[in-house]
Amino acid sequence: MATAEFWYEFASTYSYPAAMRVAELAGSHGVALAWRPFLLGPIFAAQGWRDSPFNIYPAKGRYMWRDIKRICDALGLPLIRPDPFPQNSLLAARVALALEGEQRANFSRRVYATEFGEGLPIAERALIAVLLAKLGLDPERVFGLAESDANKALLKAENARAAELGIIGAPCLVTGDGEVFWGNDRLEQGLDWAAGKGA
């Protein structure tokens, strides 16, 4: 079966619509999807940015917020801007990485729906705990796994891998042959490629 990786960052606006639609889209392409949470912070820092480029460049930020609103409207997704933006996504990323398979995907979709659909601060531990409980998981047990040295090291390794792949933003669809497709608007193209129809 064809495979692809979905690389996403919880603070990323465009990762929100992508996360909400990528599983179904991959299924319809016959592509098995691996969910790979990572942090854009280190990648942005390597470009000299200490904040979201949407904050550093206000005109770019204004465009993005209008653009993401149109995208969410077209998909029937609610959009409420979290405050502050971007949210600190470290805990959410560690938790997602500590979960596996469908649990990771389900948790990730819930984080995005809470953060950008409801505008709630996913940087807060108590909120992540509520999301975990809703999935039938024991928050304290999951936090223990998420904040273990092994899982922290794994997230660092994932970030290094993202940089190595040439990932410069989120979301990205990465195919088995190393092609990187950046953006919610490139999911279809990336999945076509993964399915062998895009070369």
Added chain:
Amino acid sequence: MATAEFWYEFASTYSYPAAMRVAELAGSHGVALAWRPFLLGPIFAAQGWRDSPFNIYPAKGRYMWRDIKRICDALGLPLIRPDPFPQNSLLAARVALALEGEQRANFSRRVYATEFGEGLPIAERALIAVLLAKLGLDPERVFGLAESDANKALLKAENARAAELGIIGAPCLVTGDGEVFWGNDRLEQGLDWAAGKGA
């Protein structure tokens, strides 16, 4: 009839495939298109950039060149990187603005095909003269119009208008109600909006 504006910069890689396909696409959407050449330099300068972001941020540049190659391959367009990149596009923009209607569109497509399809230096006056001659135009007469004070002032006004519209990159499709769609990959969405199907 529905209308839309196609804002493009001759130095912009993504404007190349967009310019080669936008006329047919607008036609199939029933949208009358105005071609509006402008310069990204002043817009980038307002963000503190003195060069293409694809040069300032090498990882972004590597991604873009791979991405544009995939796009051109899918469209059957040749791609050769001009040297240096980006090309100085001032003369081409002035000439395009001095032409009207189909002549402007035809000249613009020829510039892109020469620059990115053949990798030739469109910054050079002699090359622009050849392109004008191929269109049956008198290069010296057109250069006279292009470099008149009135036309230079018009290009400055167009750049100011682009900034006012919130344009932050090229190409952009701008609809009658002021919606800006940035990117070759947003032409369809912008034309759907212009045709009243995208709200």
